[in-house]
Amino acid sequence: MPFLDFYQLPLQDFRPGIKSVAYSGAQLLLAVMTLEAGLEDSGHSHPFDQCGWVLEGHFRLTIGGESQLLGPGQGYFIPADTAHSWAVSDKPVRLVDVAKNS
Secondary structure (H helix, E strand, O other): OOOOOOOOOOOEEEEOOEEEEEEEOOOEEEEEEEEOOOOEEEEEOOOOOEEEEEEEOOEEEEEOOEEEEEOOOOEEEEOOOOOEEEEEOOOOEEEEEEEEOO
16 A cells, blocks of 8 residues: 555554554554543654654653654654653643664
């Protein structure tokens, strides 16, 4: 499926509070996901770059100690091995995330 409508994709339960659909190729993984209001990740890192952009809602993303509230149309780039964490505000977030397919 080479063409996607990020607002119409059927998302499935992935983890508690997270729904997603992922498309993977030989080297990239593209995921569209929703994060429930109030959900947060206390921090992690991984050995590959990651990037994405917000479609709906707002969430605070911290990358390497720098924090910013992101909203629709805003994106992020997380270098490999860089600690990052996030917290969703009072409304759900829909975002597109791209990373290396391991």
